Amino acid sequence: MSEELHQVAVQVNGKHCERRVESRLLLSDFLRHDLGLTGTHVGCEHGVCGACTVLMDGLPVRSCLMLAAQTNGHAIETVESLTNDRDKLHPLQQAFHEAHGLQCGFCTPGILMTMMAFLKETASPSEAEIREALSGNLCRCTGYQKIVEAVTLAARRIGQAGAR
């Protein structure tokens, strides 16, 4: 079968970008291979692990379960959107750094993007709410305790910053 191409105009991390993509190109591969945004990690490629989670129009989705062609006219945010300054992390990243919310770091981009949307919807979450929100992200180092602590810390700081 000849591979037909689709014109896609998509907003990625605030930047307009246009590409021609194959029908079968997954959003995860589009981000990594075509745009060079390798912060989005690819784990299981069938929607179980959550490592490839990105925001589409503000909501966390599995980028391995979407086609690049489907993003035409939509806005995608990846972990690269959190900061572009190595010395100045986003408060959520800073909290993960300080609370040891990552070990090998493979699952971290997906968790950060999931938590970005979660903290926007839930200003002062309980531990149970954080654990429920994290349920779709696997950490194979099993570092969940520290991840929950990091999110709790981030929620407090972001809440305080918002209150000021």
Next chain:
Amino acid sequence: MKPAPFRYVAARSLDEALALKAEHGDEARFLAGGQSLIPAMNFRLAQPAMLIDINPLKELDYIRRAGNVLRIGALARYRALQRDAAVARHQPLLAETLPHVAHPQIRNRGTLAGNMAHADPASELPAVVLALGGRMHARSGRGERWIDARDFFKGALTTALKSDEMLTEIELPDLPAKSGAAFLEVSRRRGDYAMMGVAAVVTLGADGACIGARLAYCNAGEKQMLAGKAAQALVGRRGADKYISDAAALAESEIDPQGNVHASKKFQRHLAGVLTRRALQTALARAGAA
């Protein structure tokens, strides 16, 4: 782990989507949330020649009250259903079950209609729609028709939909007065498919006796399953524990669990019995049984 090549068409109208489906038949699949279809394609378990993406068809994205039914369009996502006041008020069984379906990221994309059309007997939601006595609205270039949920599911990944039809709407009728419902499941981890799950609905008469019941199961056989004999055993009875136990025992033998690496058939039957008993107790209490 990449899909085999296929043609992708973003539908511009329902008519266009239906015309394409009529033209390409079983070689074409509709793409809604894609949370079951895309993984199957990544594994190459599914290799459709064409995907007809219905996500641009915003007219299919609705949750509406009409008289005493709830109408759920083909693009209504789990996330929207979880946050919908009419679902919470009029279909609490659906609201109670949705948090068991996968994870937030999946629920941001997945749709109820896509779940029905995919027809995985392990999924929770076919059981819920069966227990609620729902109806499916199918459309094609030839016309439209309604299919009762109990006639819709034909087996694993098989439905009554013809090759040119689209499931465009699910209709859930309000339960009668003095009804109660409950969903319970046992899964190894939150969000996993259940080893066993049950949706129970009971309706009581003026004298407090049960006048109607439905018990539907997930992961209880090669197809989506109502336990008719077990439900019938409740009718005419009052909610004494003895009758609940009788119904649970009947359900255990009536279902046809397939067993798997995590749960033997025997264990699945055991779970069905326990869950049926507990779900009936909760449903009866919610119906206002003394």
